[in-house]
Amino acid sequence: MRIGVDYYPEHWPKERWLTDARLMKEAGFNVVRMGEFAWVFMEPEEGRYDFSLFDEALEILARHDIAAILGTPTGSMPAWVARKYPDCAAMKPDRQRRNWGIRKTNCFSSGTYRLLSERITRAMAEHFKNTPNVIGWQTDNEFDGNPCYCDSCRANFQDWCRAKYGTLDALNRAWGTHFWGHRYGAWNEITLPEEQHSYNPGLWLDWKRFNSWLQVQFQRDQVRILREVCPHHFVTHNTMSFHPSINYRDLCADLDFASWDNYPVFGPPQILYNAACAADLVRGFKQKNFWVMEQTAGPGGWGAFGRNPWPGEIRLIAYQQLAHGCDGMLWFNWRACTAGREQYWHGLLGHDGLPLRRYREAAQTAHEFRKLWPEVEGTTVRAPVAILYDYDSIFAQESQPSFENNTYIQDHLRRYYDALFRAGVNVDIVAPTADLSRYAVVIAPQLYVLPDATAHHLAEYVRKGGVLVADIRLGVKTETSLCHDRTLPGLLSDTLGIVIEEYESLTGIWGAKPSEYRVVGRRDISGTFTAFGFADWITPRGADVLAGYSDRWHMEPFAAATRHRSGNGWGYYVGTILREPEFYDQLIGDVLAKANVTGILRPPVGVEVSVREGAGKKLLFILNETEQEQTIAVPSGKRELLSGQLTESKLTLPRFGVAVVKLA
Numbered sequence: 001m002r003i004g005v006d007y008y009p010e011h012w013p014k015e016r017w018l019t020d021a022r023l024m025k026e027a028g029f030n031v032v033r034m035g036e037f038a039w040v041f042m043e044p045e046e047g048r049y050d051f052s053l054f055d056e057a058l059e060i061l062a063r064h065d066i067a068a069i070l071g072t073p074t075g076s077m078p079a080w081v082a083r084k085y086p087d088c089a090a091m092k093p094d095r096q097r098r099n100w101g102i103r104k105t106n107c108f109s110s111g112t113y114r115l116l117s118e119r120i121t122r123a124m125a126e127h128f129k130n131t132p133n134v135i136g137w138q139t140d141n142e143f144d145g146n147p148c149y150c151d152s153c154r155a156n157f158q159d160w161c162r163a164k165y166g167t168l169d170a171l172n173r174a175w176g177t178h179f180w181g182h183r184y185g186a187w188n189e190i191t192l193p194e195e196q197h198s199y200n201p202g203l204w205l206d207w208k209r210f211n212s213w214l215q216v217q218f219q220r221d222q223v224r225i226l227r228e229v230c231p232h233h234f235v236t237h238n239t240m241s242f243h244p245s246i247n248y249r250d251l252c253a254d255l256d257f258a259s260w261d262n263y264p265v266f267g268p269p270q271i272l273y274n275a276a277c278a279a280d281l282v283r284g285f286k287q288k289n290f291w292v293m294e295q296t297a298g299p300g301g302w303g304a305f306g307r308n309p310w311p312g313e314i315r316l317i318a319y320q321q322l323a324h325g326c327d328g329m330l331w332f333n334w335r336a337c338t339a340g341r342e343q344y345w346h347g348l349l350g351h352d353g354l355p356l357r358r359y360r361e362a363a364q365t366a367h368e369f370r371k372l373w374p375e376v377e378g379t380t381v382r383a384p385v386a387i388l389y390d391y392d393s394i395f396a397q398e399s400q401p402s403f404e405n406n407t408y409i410q411d412h413l414r415r416y417y418d419a420l421f422r423a424g425v426n427v428d429i430v431a432p433t434a435d436l437s438r439y440a441v442v443i444a445p446q447l448y449v450l451p452d453a454t455a456h457h458l459a460e461y462v463r464k465g466g467v468l469v470a471d472i473r474l475g476v477k478t479e480t481s482l483c484h485d486r487t488l489p490g491l492l493s494d495t496l497g498i499v500i501e502e503y504e505s506l507t508g509i510w511g512a513k514p515s516e517y518r519v520v521g522r523r524d525i526s527g528t529f530t531a532f533g534f535a536d537w538i539t540p541r542g543a544d545v546l547a548g549y550s551d552r553w554h555m556e557p558f559a560a561a562t563r564h565r566s567g568n569g570w571g572y573y574v575g576t577i578l579r580e581p582e583f584y585d586q587l588i589g590d591v592l593a594k595a596n597v598t599g600i601l602r603p604p605v606g607v608e609v610s611v612r613e614g615a616g617k618k619l620l621f622i623l624n625e626t627e628q629e630q631t632i633a634v635p636s637g638k639r640e641l642l643s644g645q646l647t648e649s650k651l652t653l654p655r656f657g658v659a660v661v662k663l664a
């Protein structure tokens with residue numbers, strides 16, 4: 001297994017490099033990532049290349065059996081680029097160029113920037129193609145889909161629209177430009193939405209797609225060169241998992257595997273739902289195992305910074321990623337730098353460069369991972385449940401969230417995810433168009449943009465025996481963000497056995513006080529719950545009512561949550577948001593029972609389980625994410641790989657402790 005650190009030899013005097021390499025080797029590290037911000041060292045002036053700094057560093061690392069991933073350095077342009085070529089700088093909506101002096105300030109459609117990007121990529125690839133310890137590449141750094149409003153981007157967007165729609169008639173129909181008389185009579189009239197609130201929703205959605213596409217193209221130009229010159233190297237990119245402005249599935253289609261940067265929020269100790277969920281999303285980008293290219297190594301922040309990972313937490317968050325299908329991991333970063341904006345983004349080593357507690361914990365983890373690797377290699381997560389994650393719906397909802405504080409990613413999807421986590425069931429997070437036949441359960445939170453083909457795909461899934469859980473804002477929009485002209489939930493009405501003739505936001509607008517409804521369990525769900533945010537007024541057409549609205553006379557006829565037998569499967573619908581996690585625990589319990597899915601064990605609260613399997617092997621990871629000792633009922637007579645002991649019927653884990661039980 002590849003495990004190591006993000007390393008910046010350009011930050012340190014050469015005399016230190018040998019010490020760094022020696023300490024890394026002693027820690028059990030065998031890989032570094034380098035170079036992603038070092039463009040100016042490799043091309044100090046246009047067309048003059050100098051790779052000597054990295055040649056020397058690579059040579060020292062090689063002597064210590066440490067391999068390297070090189071970053072194409074286009075995430076941070078040299079000063080000479082900005083000085084010579086002002087068109088490389090992105091424009092803000094007010095048409096001011098972005099200032100040089102931070103990073104990621106480039107325009108992605110600038111022909112100059114694209115040419116410079118191809119040149120440095122090719123020069124690096126040619127130079128390092130035969131360097132024995134270079135094993136792969138990271139493109140750029142954290143593509144984010146952020147827009148630029150320059151003339152070049154505008155012309156490119158207009159071309160993109162022409163290529164997509166062919167005729168202005170088709171575009172005008174697709175976007176519904178009859179509204180406000182915004183019909184286009186020429187391609188170069190197409191405007192750029194400067195903000196998300198006031199422009200045509202079809203224009204907005206395509207603008208988001210375009211900006212995502214533009215960065216995918218930019219990366220593709222680099223990938224093409226890397227594949228041509230270095231066919232034996234892998235190519236990946238460090239995504240930001242749930243970052244909502246770029247379609248990482250498209251971006252990763254050109255890569256060998258997906259990677260991500262894991263910075264859990266270190267507040268008071270909490271169950272690590274978020275990093276688990278992000279890992280499952282990233283694994284879904286290519287539906288295969290992934291790497292963590294930047295793993296939290298210490299307190300992080302650019303001005304104020306967060307808390308220190310407590311003893312055991314560096315190891316715990318590393319095991320969590322391994323448990324979710326991580327096959328390579330690098331800590332960000334090796335050593336806190338004494339200069340620059342990230343002085344306080346602490347590394348495994350502090351400013352003093354001494355190998356202290358954080359280093360030792362990472363070293364222990366690395367040694368354990370490498371020892372476990374023969375058991376882990378070739379295994380992955382085979383989840384029985386999928387959650388659908390749809391970029392079009394996220395892009396479209398950014399401009400029309402339907403109700404205030406509609407926090408889809410941080411909260412909404414997580415209501416279902418967290419309940420599955422608590423039930424001890426692994427989850428895949430995939431596109432609505434993915435092959436769903438392998439999943440017993442599919443959950444579709446706020447699947448807002450729903451082309452007819454996808455609706456048929458979901459209906460077919462249920463007909464053949466799948467269990468579908470859908471909820472609010474399902475199928476409101478067409479592929480071009482027009483409202484479907486059908487009674488909701490449109491083509492899925494029969495599958496779900498309901499109609500929704502009316503609905504409302506409960507958050508209100510213009511300063512209205514938010515309202516709430518009481519919801520009571522009626523069948524297979526029991527208790528009283530609080531509905532907030534949004535309410536569908538659901539009329540069952542054959543569906544069972546699992547929960548209904550109870551405290552307001554006008555809501556009594558309507559259902560809040562339903563379940564319907566359809567074909568060989570089941571269609572569930574949740575028409576509101578419930579404050580109490582208990583609701584989702586009961587719902588997921590019923591769903592899993594209908595789908596005949598059982599977790600290997602039901603963990604105590606704060607204990608996470610995840611299974612990796614494949615190549616005839618099956619490993620159960622158990623993670624104690626609490627500060628208390630936890631005792632977990634486990635299958636007995638199995639080998640726990642870290643202690644080497646056979647399990648009894650109960651296993652006790654210390655605070656932040658982990659176990660890896662070999663089930664097969």
Ligand code: GLA
Nearest residue numbers: 141142238261294332342345
């Ligand atoms: C991101 C970047 C790194 C570094 C860290 C910490 O993940 O990829 O270069 O900036 O954040 O700020």
Ligand code: ZN
Nearest residue numbers: 107148150153
């Ligand atoms: Zn631009």
